[in-house]
């Protein structure tokens with residue numbers, strides 16, 4: 179038996195445990211809601227994280243290409259980036275997976291001499307952690323971008339009225355593309 | 363995003379510490395709160411205890427007798443509003459409302475569960491207004507009022523958009539929005555507000571609108587709209603202001619003068635009025651349908667609202683038509699009659715074009731623009747070419763106020779289906795009376811609280827993303843100016859590629875006007891389908 183078969187076998191318990199510990203990072207009063215409300219529209223966070231965790235685990239076991247992980251991590255981290263987490267805790271859910279695999283399958287892995295395979299898997303998880311860091315930063319940057327865009331939309335007409343925006347003859351200016359002259 | 367201190371980084375704790383809510387002191391976080399009000403904004407309207415203070419300071423410079431002010435204020439309101447006392451007394455903490463708030467669903471902060479949000483004040487009510495609380499204290503769910511509790515009340519009252527989604531699920535009909543409204547009113551007695559609300563209130567008191575626009579600015583802006591309409595249609599469309607003896611006074615949110623999405627919606631109204639030859643005027647003083655006073659205190663809401671009728675009276679109009687705004691309709695439908703009773707100097711609204719009597723507006727004499735336009739379409743009074751909106755695959759966001767506070771579900775949908783060929787609904791548990799808030803209502807549409815807004819908008823954004831992926835939806839139509847200004851930002855994060863549009867922008871595009879030139883662009887100057895490259 180190789181690690182892959184073992185993980186396939188233990189898939190449901192590992193994923194269940196993993197999702198559980200991810201939601202334990204939320205306040206205790208909320209963990210239960212995220213875990214139990216199954217309607218994806220009434221519990222988008224619970225849905226995105228549970229489904230995402232399952233898909234990430236499957237993709238890891240299947241040894242999928244790195245591109246496969248990007249959208250999966252994206253959906254989870256996009257949410258975490260606006261919630262009450264420090265950057266380290268926001269991406270720590272992948273560290274938790276390592277822990278869960280060792281708890282759930284560690285003994286068997288050791289017994290079947292699969293430790294080298296586990297190490298290989300863990301270093302792939304490490305790569306995902308690095309990727310997650312990039313994604314997290316991207317979303318934090320995105321928050322500043324959308325703030326900025328909103329501000330421009332709000333003030334565009336104001337600047338226009340104060341003659342602080344120079345429009346090139348015949349060209350349409352849309353908020354965000356204008357040239358602002360500050361010392362008119 | 364919370365930032366950890368370096369010494370904490372080495373001992374990252376993965377699980378959340380657990381303490382009962384009463385023992386978890388408030389931690390005011392960046393990205394969640396809005397900046398506190400400026401002294402001058404409170405002074406402008408005579409609000410009590412104006413001073414310069416800062417949310418991030420330890421000392422909020424409360425007046426010496428702050429405790430007395432708060433408790434007296436609470437007692438006074440409990441005596442005055444029977445509903446308030448009832449809401450404070452009868453909650454059985456069944457939890458039915460707990461997971462219905464978009465801020466809780468998106469963020470997971472337990473104090474954003476409606477039941478707990480209300481409990482923040484209920485615990486004070488028990489302590490100071492009930493015998494059991496006085497005697498048994500914590501056992502009876504009562505707690506001492508401290509400065510930290512004041513901060514907590516302020517912090518969470520400005521994390522509730524007063525959307526009333528939670529009230530829909532309460533078996534006792536408890537409306538937590540009303541509790542938020544009163545918490546805001548109580549902290550306002552201590553000079554604690556947010557500038558994003560207090561500033562517009564001061565502006566509105568002075569100039570008649572939140573933006574502080576003076577009459578000549580309004581006229582200037584509208585002349586730009588006229589020019590833009592001329593470019594698209596070749597028609598000279600006029601709009602009168604302050605014209606005595608007009609049949610109808612039109613009132614709309616002033617944000618439409620400034621926000622690009624609002625601008626085009628307003629142009630849609632102008633084209634419609636021109637096309638049907640409506641005898642309508644606007645007022646440069648009653649130039650705000652919205653009412654941020656409603657987000658500070660009952661009294662202030664009343665003061666700002668009264669100018670609309672004062673203008674209607676001065677201009678001697680017969681009735682009022684109202685634009686695409688959210689909370690203005692809440693004020694009208696749920697508060698106006700309590701404040702002023704039926705209006706006797708205006709007439710029951712009748713559409714001069716179709717003869718339809720708007721019996722629902724018998725008392726207030728105000729008709730919603732989508733009721734008016736839907737009636738025109740129903741009677742075949744408009745020549746519409748929905749193909750012009752063919753590049754839009756549309757879904758409709760029910761704004762909390764127009765849906766839950768006035769039950770306006772069908773009219774906007776009916777209009778959209780007549781002016782657009784592609785319309786898809788979001789899942790039923792997220793629309794109509796179940797609608798998810800934009801996360802920025804009730805004056806929380808600032809930018810410093812962006813993380814809060816994004817959490818709040820997650821359930822709505824998630825449903826938009828679903829119809830985007832499933833049906834190719836690229837347009838989120840709505841009838842609220844706060845939505846038009848803020849949802850664009852939030853959708854840019856959660857469901858990129860979807861544009862937010864007012865319903866009357868879509869009407870303006872589809873409306874075939876008498877004598878117009880062949881249109882090649884829509885109201886934004888973008889080519890119409892099939893006219894690309896012209």
Ligand code: SF4
Pocket residue numbers: 462463464465474475476479521522523524525526527528529538539542
């Ligand atoms: S009124 Fe809306 S924002 Fe306020 S607690 Fe209820 S659901 Fe949440």
Ligand code: SF4
Pocket residue numbers: 452453454455456457458459460476477531532533534535536
């Ligand atoms: S649903 Fe009503 S009774 Fe139940 S906890 Fe919420 S407010 Fe209280």
